[in-house]
Amino acid sequence: MQQVLLCGALIVTLSMGIRHGFGLWLGPITTERGWSRETFAFALAVQNLAWGVAGPFAGMLADRFGALRVLIGGSLFYAAGLALMAMAPTGLAFTGSAGLLVGIAQSGCTYAIVYGVIGRQIDPAKRSWAMGVAAAAGSFGQFLMVPVENYLISSLGWQQALYALALLALVIIPLSFGLKEPKAGPGPGGVQQSIGAALREAFGYRSFQLLMAGYFVCGFQVVFIGVHMPSYLKDHGLAPEVATGALALIGLFNVFGTYAAGALGQKLAKRHILAAIYGARSVAIVVFLSVPLTPLSVYVFSAVMGVLWLSTVPPTNAIVAQVFGVRYLSMLGGFVFFSHQIGSFMGVWLGGRLYDSTGSYDVVWWIAVALGVFAALINLPVRETAIVRPAVAGA
Structure with missing residues (x-):
């Protein structure tokens, strides 16, 4: 258990920490290459979709x-995607590297894969807590890597900084051996559910559909803020250090938020936790847009959003494991996360598209508010009881 948690947490720390600072590259890359913000934003939108x-x-x-x-x-x-990002001479090449390659890479070394191992190797009584620990590690990676990436850009230049991150991504390989699993055997009573049966079961289940819809909103909100807030703050005359501090604070407070969500998931209804998180995000954004924009207001907003940032991850994945079991947890978690990434695509792309057409991020901020209210409401009727499969139960 300790080895799985430690190695899984370190993998998530690296994989999520590296990507959390991508917004810091928007200014340097678009300025040197002469690209629009939409060009950069579209590449990251493709990354999330891939x-x-x-x-x-x-x-x-x-x-x-x-x-x-x-x-x-x-x-x-x-590693290949990060290195090619530094060499991309055109927007299309940048989309291929930062978008397709890095996006595919993240599907293979982030939450869905790590949570699948945790779900199968950790006792169910501690599963939600363990997922909270892994998510908290990813949050710590965000806190740790933002200032590191900012330092690399300022000291090495944005291209050399990407090469340095490419080398760091390779550290995931030795850590992966700590998550090596024994070969999976048949299910209870010797009955093994097929992949097709698992997919039909999940997609025909109303609560799974609601979880996917809520996760769409999560992706829209966090990726829009993570990528576009540095430029939003710069547009309003705040120093670059404020944006760096804001992203770091999100990562720091996310450590506490994700851990708390995982721990509370062992005691409270997870659907209520999710509804509270989405509702609180909308309230936080409304307050942020309503008060004067100062470094203090940015830091307070970042701390609050940090608590809510990835705190949806442990309860969402714990519900999937609780309802459907852990045999296909990585796959089903991947489908739920696909919805998250469609939302991420829309959030990051609309941020750039509407900014270029209106000169402001205001419309996207209010879309994020409305979506948060929607997500809070649709998570309330989610059922958390395990599905009973007659063939397995009677075996």
């Missing part, structure tokens, strides 16, 4: 052949 599309397939491979091979492949793709 991550989502590849996620279920990465999950299937991890469930079938074990997480080790998928994690190694994800690490190699990550």
Whole structure:
């Protein structure tokens, strides 16, 4: 248990920490290349979509052949994508590297894969807590890597900084061996559910559909803020250090939020936790837009959003495991995350598109508010009881 948690947490720290600072590259890259913000934003939108599309397939491979091979492949793709980002001479090439390659890489070395191992190797009584620990590690990676990436950009230049991150992504490979699993055997009573049956069961279940819809909103909100807030603050005359501090605070307070969400998931209804998180996000954004924009207001907003940032991850994945079991947890988690990434695509792309057409991010901020209210409401009727499969139960 300790080895799985430690290695899984370190993998998530690296994989999520590296991507959390991508917004810091928007200014340097678009300025040097002469690209619009939409060009950069579109590449990251494709990254999130590629991550989502590849996620279920990465999950299937991890469930079938074990997480080790998928994690190694994800690490190699990550390093290649980061290196090619530095060399991309055109917007199309940048979309191929920062978008497709890095997106595919993230599907193989982030939450869905790590949570699949945790779900199968950790006792169910501690599963939600363990997922909270792994999510908190990813949050710490965000806190740790933002100032590191900012330092690398300022000291090495944005291109050399990307090469340095490419080398760091390769550290995931040795850590992956700590998540090597024994070969999966048949289910209870010797009955093994097929992949097709698992998919039909999940997609025909109303609560799974509601979880996917809520996760769409999560992706829209966090990726829009993570990528576009540095430029939003710069447009309003705040120093670059404020944006760096804001992203770091999100990562720091996310450590507490994700851990708390995982721990509370062992005691409270997870659907209520999710509804509270989405509702609180909308309130936080409304307050942020209503008060004068100062460094203090940015830091307070970042701390509050940090608590709510990835705190949806442990209860969402714990519900999936609780309802459907852990045999295909990586795959089903990948499909739920696909919805998250469609939302991420819309959030990051609309941020750039509407900014270029209106000169402001205001419309996207208010879309994020409305979506938060929607997500809070649709999570309330989610059912958390395990599905009873007659063939398995009677075996």
